[in-house]
Amino acid sequence: MATTVELAPAGSQPIPRSSWSSSRLNDTQFGWLLTLPVFLGLLAIVGYPTLYSLWLSFHRVDLIFKRTEYVGWQNYQAALTSPTFVHAVSITVYYTALVTIFALAIAVGGALILNEKFRGRSLVLAIVILPWAVSLYATAIVWKFLYSPEWGLFNAVLLRLGVIDRPFNFLSEHLAVPAVAIAHAWQIAPLGMYFVLATLQVIPEDLYKTAKVDRLGSWGRFRHVVFPYIKAPLLIVMVLVTVEAARVFDIIFFMTGGGPGDVSTTLTWEVYRVFYRNNQYGQGSALGWLLVLLTTIITTLYFLLLFWRRRERPDAGIAGTALPSVE
Amino acid sequence: MKPLYEHFDDLLKGRIDRRTFFKRTAAAGASTPVIANYLAQPAGAVSHFPASQNHFSLTRAGAQTAKLSPPGEGVDTSEQLIFRGWNYRPEVVVDNTDKFNEQYDENVDYQTVTGDYIAIMENFHIANQPLDMAYANPATLARWQLPGWVHDYEAWWNVDDARGELYDGVRASLTIGDKLYGLPYFVSIRGSMTANMAILDKAGITPEQFPKTWDELYTQLRQLKADGVTEEAPFLPHWFASGVWYGISWGYLFECLNRGAMLFDEENVPVFDEQTLAILEEWRKLLEEGIVPETVFTMGEPEFIDAFATGKYAYSPQQIYDLKVFNDPAKSQVAGQVLPVPVDGQPWGLIDEGIYTVPKRDTDTEEKLARKYRLAGFFGYRDQVDGGELYVAKRWAIEAALNSGYKEILQDPEVIEAYNEWLPNQELLPVIEGIVNAGQFPQVWQTFWWEEWNAQAMTELPKAVLGQTPVAEVHAGLKTLAEDLVTRYQTS
Numbered sequence: 108m109a110t111t112v113e114l115a116p117a118g119s120q121p122i123p124r125s126s127w128s129s130s131r132l133n134d135t136q137f138g139w140l141l142t143l144p145v146f147l148g149l150l151a152i153v154g155y156p157t158l159y160s161l162w163l164s165f166h167r168v169d170l171i172f173k174r175t176e177y178v179g180w181q182n183y184q185a186a187l188t189s190p191t192f193v194h195a196v197s198i199t200v201y202y203t204a205l206v207t208i209f210a211l212a213i214a215v216g217g218a219l220i221l222n223e224k225f226r227g228r229s230l231v232l233a234i235v236i237l238p239w240a241v242s243l244y245a246t247a248i249v250w251k252f253l254y255s256p257e258w259g260l261f262n263a264v265l266l267r268l269g270v271i272d273r274p275f276n277f278l279s280e281h282l283a284v285p286a287v288a289i290a291h292a293w294q295i296a297p298l299g300m301y302f303v304l305a306t307l308q309v310i311p312e313d314l315y316k317t318a319k320v321d322r323l324g325s326w327g328r329f330r331h332v333v334f335p336y337i338k339a340p341l342l343i344v345m346v347l348v349t350v351e352a353a354r355v356f357d358i359i360f361f362m363t364g365g366g367p368g369d370v371s372t373t374l375t376w377e378v379y380r381v382f383y384r385n386n387q388y389g390q391g392s393a394l395g396w397l398l399v400l401l402t403t404i405i406t407t408l409y410f411l412l413l414f415w416r417r418r419e420r421p422d423a424g425i426a427g428t429a430l431p432s433v434e
Numbered sequence: 435m436k437p438l439y440e441h442f443d444d445l446l447k448g449r450i451d452r453r454t455f456f457k458r459t460a461a462a463g464a465s466t467p468v469i470a471n472y473l474a475q476p477a478g479a480v481s482h483f484p485a486s487q488n489h490f491s492l493t494r495a496g497a498q499t500a501k502l503s504p505p506g507e508g509v510d511t512s513e514q515l516i517f518r519g520w521n522y523r524p525e526v527v528v529d530n531t532d533k534f535n536e537q538y539d540e541n542v543d544y545q546t547v548t549g550d551y552i553a554i555m556e557n558f559h560i561a562n563q564p565l566d567m568a569y570a571n572p573a574t575l576a577r578w579q580l581p582g583w584v585h586d587y588e589a590w591w592n593v594d595d596a597r598g599e600l601y602d603g604v605r606a607s608l609t610i611g612d613k614l615y616g617l618p619y620f621v622s623i624r625g626s627m628t629a630n631m632a633i634l635d636k637a638g639i640t641p642e643q644f645p646k647t648w649d650e651l652y653t654q655l656r657q658l659k660a661d662g663v664t665e666e667a668p669f670l671p672h673w674f675a676s677g678v679w680y681g682i683s684w685g686y687l688f689e690c691l692n693r694g695a696m697l698f699d700e701e702n703v704p705v706f707d708e709q710t711l712a713i714l715e716e717w718r719k720l721l722e723e724g725i726v727p728e729t730v731f732t733m734g735e736p737e738f739i740d741a742f743a744t745g746k747y748a749y750s751p752q753q754i755y756d757l758k759v760f761n762d763p764a765k766s767q768v769a770g771q772v773l774p775v776p777v778d779g780q781p782w783g784l785i786d787e788g789i790y791t792v793p794k795r796d797t798d799t800e801e802k803l804a805r806k807y808r809l810a811g812f813f814g815y816r817d818q819v820d821g822g823e824l825y826v827a828k829r830w831a832i833e834a835a836l837n838s839g840y841k842e843i844l845q846d847p848e849v850i851e852a853y854n855e856w857l858p859n860q861e862l863l864p865v866i867e868g869i870v871n872a873g874q875f876p877q878v879w880q881t882f883w884w885e886e887w888n889a890q891a892m893t894e895l896p897k898a899v900l901g902q903t904p905v906a907e908v909h910a911g912l913k914t915l916a917e918d919l920v921t922r923y924q925t926s
Contacts, residue, residue: 170560171556171560171581172581251737255729255737256727256729257729257737257740257741257744257746258740258744273665273666274666276727276728276729278729278732279728279729280728280900280902283732361676361734362676362732363676363732364675364676364732364734365893366675366676366731366732366893366896367675367728367731367732367896367900368731368896368897368900368902369893369896369897369902370902372893380889380893383550383553383557384550384553384886384889384890385886385889385890386556386886
């Protein structure tokens with residue numbers, strides 16, 4: 108027999124509900140309500156500036172005397188036909204490639220060493236992450252001192268060892284970009300090192316043993332056992348490092364100022380120079396959007412590569428770690 | 435009734451015609467000379483300028499500025515005064531700010547602006563961010579005055595006394611039109627030639643044989659190199675091009691000024707004569723011959739100073755106040771051996787100044803402006819409470835060898851004693867005075883567009899010297915750039 112429980116005293120009026128209450132919302136609506144403040148915040152600090160810079164890129168703007176003129180695609184046309192743009196793009200690509208190669212090499216090499224067991228490994232594990240915790244500004248200052256021909260450590264060591272007989276200019280016209288790229292790679296590589304190390308630690312020991320039975324040498328073991336596992340994390344690190352390197356600013360600003368001359372003028376530095384120093388806000392914004400386009404193309408290519416690989420290998424694990432074979 | 439300047443604005447923006455303008459200004463009480471002054475201007479001269487860009491101003495001419503009174507006892511200081519400056523000895527500035535706050539029961543927030551000071555501060559002004567006192571250089575002063583971002587000091591109660599105590603050249607550099615727009619933080623000569631006797635002694639060069647001109651300097655440097663006195667480049671030129679301050683573009687400007695080569699004429703019209711091209715060609719040769727180091731292009735100003743303090747270079751054009759650094763054993767490897775090269779006919783370098791400006795904001799009331807003036811007066815003039823001396827200026831002179839814009843400072847016995855403590859010999863003070871007195875002030879700094887030309891010259895000049903772009907092409911490009919900027923801002 109069913110019983111009815113009277114929740115309200117008989118004869119009492121239902122409690123009047125306010126005209127608006129979250130309980131009237133379904134879960135989806137309530138979810139949207141909760142995210143609304145964040146969404147509005149993002150709109151204000153990301154959405155508005157982004158749209159404003161897009162608007163700027165189609166105008167010639169004088170913020171000082173408050174003059175604005177619509178110029179259509181002129182800013183983009185001026186940027187794309189300017190020799191400085193072509194130069195800055197080529198330097199950006201060169202710099203990005205160098206940082207990526209150096210950072211991946213340090214990350215993989217470091218991770219392989221740290222995957223071995225040796226005394227003091229825990230301490231080393233803690234120390235190697237430190238460069239990543241350092242800001243790019245501090246990195247620039249430290250490396251500028253290290254490279255200095257006047258008082259730099261590298262020159263002092265090379266002179267003492269008799270490798271050189273006079274101070275060497277690491278930031279010369281021909282070496283400035285690789286020298287800055289090394290400093291940047293040093294700063295960013297520990298992140299990749301930890302990504303790779305985490306993956307190395309889940310490779311089953313049996314695979315190494317099998318590889319030894321199959322008489323594979325160090326390179327063979329790396330290629331057939333290790334690399335299939337670390338390929339996916341490496342691709343993720345590549346994306347992160349590429350984007351970081353492509354939008355580099357601080358380290359260039361403090362180490363070379365885009366020089367000597369313009370040999371280390373990357374696209375971001377060029378955007379800054381045109382926008383803030385030359386007060387060409389429209390053209391600076393157009394350059395900024397071209398930079399966005401460039402980084403989007405590069406990262407899309409990486410992701411296509413990543414997902415194309417994963418479709419090709421449907422047995423890919425959660426981190427893209429396909430079970431390798433040692434045939 | 436509208437103030438006069440609004441009628442003037444209406445005219446400039448085409449909201450009223452000339453006839454209406456004259457009717458209204460006459461009704462507003464403008465005197466005949468004011469109108470005559472306006473009519474005397476070339477027809478096109480005012481057509482595109484905002485009112486604040488013109489030297490002539492009805493506001494100025496039509497109304498004599500009344501002096502404000504100092505803030506009274508018990509003035510409300512709950513609203514912070516915002517003071518921003520570049521990063522030089524902030525501990526001294528903090529100490530001075532604390533003294534001011536304590537003395538006047540004030541509420542000043544001082545912070546340094548790190549990074550690209552000029553670009554950042556310009557954005558502060560464009561965005562109308564709260565700012566009550568800020569450092570400026572002579573060129574930025576003019577740039578900030580024209581759009582009306584800074585107050586003049588004409589309403590400050592001590593303006594006439596302060597004006598009278600300044601060096602003539604300094605007063606002129608702080609004056610735009612007929613109004614004082616800045617108070618001196620320091621006055622220096624950037625590019626004063628500095629000699630390292632540790633190297634020159636080896637070559638047998640005595641102070642009497644110091645070069646008198648740029649040509650003599652380059653001849654002597656080539657000789658030093660040929661004689662093998664230095665294995666490395668013997669000259670550290672003012673060509674640093676990294677960081678936030680301007681090296682190579684100022685270096686080019688002062689060498690042109692010192693030699694009498696003409697980049698811009700008296701009206702600031704770009705000239706770029708043959709001699710200015712020859713200077714760039716000479717620079718290229720100096721680099722090729724190994725007289726100067728390529729490393730200078732990736733130095734910022736701090737590294738430029740430190741590099742000379744290593745003692746590796748025979749000569750370098752430096753800030754005159756850095757003589758103290760070069761003769762300080764804690765900072766220099768050639769302390770006691772660095773001398774200023776005297777001016778003997780041709781000047782070295784140009785006048786460089788730090789300036790206290792009082793930014794103008796929409797929220798400024800008379801009371802707040804009086805507080806701002808009191809703050810600027812404390813830093814840029816006299817401490818009115820504690821003995822009435824040039825407290826801050828004197829402290830900078832004693833502690834950092836920053837010379838002041840006030841004549842009194844270099845005659846002060848305490849300052850003289852402090853200078854003589856670090857100068858290698860006591861006969862050098864008159865040499866320093868001679869260099870300062872001969873300092874040249876580039877008129878082009880009083881144009882709105884100089885900073886933009888300067889920023890681009892900073893990138894272009896190294897390309898010419900390094901041979902990345904032909905010298906003549908860079909030279910012609912810089913002239914075209916200046917012409918374009920003149921056209922853009924119509925303020926030649």
